[in-house]
Amino acid sequence: MLRLDVPNKGELTDRAQLMLAEAGYGRRRDSKELLVVDPDNACELFFLRPRDIAVYVGEGMLDAGITGRDMLVDSGARAEEITGLGFGRSALYFAAPPGCCRTAEDLNGLRVATSYAGLVEKHLADIGVDARIIKLDGSVETAIRLDVADAVADVVESGTRLREVGLEAIGPPVLRSEAVLIKRLGAPAENGLRQLIGRLSGVQVARDFVTMDYDIAHERVGEAIAITSGMEAPTVSELSRDGWVAVSVMVPREGHQRIMDRLWEAGAHAILVTDIYVCRI
Numbered sequence: 001m002l003r004l005d006v007p008n009k010g011e012l013t014d015r016a017q018l019m020l021a022e023a024g025y026g027r028r029r030d031s032k033e034l035l036v037v038d039p040d041n042a043c044e045l046f047f048l049r050p051r052d053i054a055v056y057v058g059e060g061m062l063d064a065g066i067t068g069r070d071m072l073v074d075s076g077a078r079a080e081e082i083t084g085l086g087f088g089r090s091a092l093y094f095a096a097p098p099g100c101c102r103t104a105e106d107l108n109g110l111r112v113a114t115s116y117a118g119l120v121e122k123h124l125a126d127i128g129v130d131a132r133i134i135k136l137d138g139s140v141e142t143a144i145r146l147d148v149a150d151a152v153a154d155v156v157e158s159g160t161r162l163r164e165v166g167l168e169a170i171g172p173p174v175l176r177s178e179a180v181l182i183k184r185l186g187a188p189a190e191n192g193l194r195q196l197i198g199r200l201s202g203v204q205v206a207r208d209f210v211t212m213d214y215d216i217a218h219e220r221v222g223e224a225i226a227i228t229s230g231m232e233a234p235t236v237s238e239l240s241r242d243g244w245v246a247v248s249v250m251v252p253r254e255g256h257q258r259i260m261d262r263l264w265e266a267g268a269h270a271i272l273v274t275d276i277y278v279c280r281i
């Protein structure tokens with residue numbers, strides 16, 4: 001039985017559940033449910049706070065979990081990332097009122113509020129900066145207004161919150177994060193976990209790629225294939241029309257219109273783009 005840990009609240013919850021459902025695993029019926037048993041997949045899904053997930057996995061109580069990379073690193077738990085899941089992208093930045101600091105080194109001697117104390121403390125030690133960490137649960141920006149801190153280290157996605165409160169990001173991000181699948185440090189991936197990894201990777205490929213089909217004259221097929229080389233190799237089949245072939249190939253979803261323009265220029269006709277519902281590569 002695979003014991004899997006899934007966020008029960010916050011930014012990652014809906015998208016983690018959607019991804020697992022697309023991979024064929026059960027989902028909870030209401031947002032209060034703590035455990036879903038999925039006998040078809042020999043799997044139990046435990047719904048827990050995203051911040052606690054690495055702790056449960058690190059302690060060996062659960063085989064795998066979905067959390068943010070920043071929360072995994074911050075926890076210091078004996079857990080490791082198996083793979084990024086391509087959603088919940090954000091970055092942890094230092095930020096402060098304009099004129100306070102130009103680089104992270106300028107934080108020396110200042111107070112930094114954050115809910116990622118473990119991660120930030122280690123980062124500051126690594127870069128040789130001696131700042132006082134003010135550990136808070138959330139809404140850390142307010143700590144500056146209330147003069148509890150001089151700067152913050154906070155999650156930035158669109159940057160809206162920073163702009164709203166008039167803070168400026170300082171230097172490069174401390175860490176770039178996204179939702180990640182994790183397991184206990186050094187633990188082997190058993191059958192159930194290997195199946196989950198394969199299915200999640202299939203969901204990501206289905207999201208990132210589309211299928212492109214087109215017809216082209218046989219003498220120009222080399223030119224077209226140079227534009228659409230595919231994941232492995234394109235399928236080229238004969239058409240009933242003499243001297244023409246049909247090509248079927250996977251192309252990245254992003255930029256597929258540009259690829260269609262180039263194929264059209266190369267003489268392709270009847271170019272069709274289709275969503276991939278799910279796949280296993």
Ligand SMILES: Nc1ncnc2c1ncn2[C@@H]1O[C@H](COP(=O)(O)OP(=O)(O)OP(=O)(O)O)[C@@H](O)[C@H]1O
Nearest residue numbers: 010011012050068069070088089090138155157177
């Ligand atoms: N606006 C955002 N966009 C994308 N990812 C985000 C955003 N805010 C947080 N995250 C990421 O989602 C994960 C969970 O954060 P979340 O905000 O849900 O938890 P929290 O801050 O502990 O809880 P809450 O905000 O509900 O008090 C983290 O990995 C974080 O980096």
Ligand SMILES: O=P(O)(O)OC[C@H]1O[C@H](OP(=O)(O)OP(=O)(O)O)[C@H](O)[C@@H]1O
Nearest residue numbers: 138139140155156157158159160161162
């Ligand atoms: O760059 P943006 O798109 O504005 O998003 C970033 C904001 O989102 C999160 O806040 P959340 O609502 O989770 O509150 P919290 O700070 O209490 O965690 C994060 O802590 C930032 O404040």
Ligand SMILES: [Mg+2]
Nearest residue numbers: 010011138155
């Ligand atoms: Mg938050």
